Amino acid sequence: MRELTTEQVKKIVNPTIIDVREAVEVAAGKIPGSLNIPLGLLEFRIQELDKTKEYIIVCRSGARSGIATKYLESHGYKVFNMVGGMIEWEGNVVV
Template sequence: MDEIKIITPEDLQKKLEAGEKLELVDVREDEEVEEGMIPGAKHIRMGDIPAHLDYFDIDKEYIFICRSSRRSENVCYYLQEQGYKVRNMIGGMLQWTGETK
């Protein structure tokens, strides 16, 4: 199995502050995202990902986010097997120091 590409919360924050257009997907549960999501992230619960494959564009890279980065890593493996370009934000929202909404 190919390794999953990663991004650190710090690097992600820098890219967002630089105005980069990124495809962020938060795979946490509803009650978790109520505590705050990275602005611009799309919320698709981990369990709903298989039913939402039509949301993903094979030509774009998606950055996946969860609380600690374990669930998002699982989602990354799943989508990478389907041929999608993915990146896991390591450390998850526990390590995120940027703004949330």
């Protein structure tokens, strides 16, 4: 599984981020521009993703995003897990 730190993610210009937290968690704040697809719905919404793009997967701590990253990798997607998740994120957040 490929991983990026929160610092590495902050340096990427226009990253495509998928937040796999539940909607109630995202309502408290998310990385600007990120798309919320809760982990439990990922298999049902996978067709919304483009296999030619690279995605950064985010959750609260990095555990759920790790599961999502492995799942998406197994289906041929180019993905990175953001280690440390939103707990370690010190960049901009929108509500």
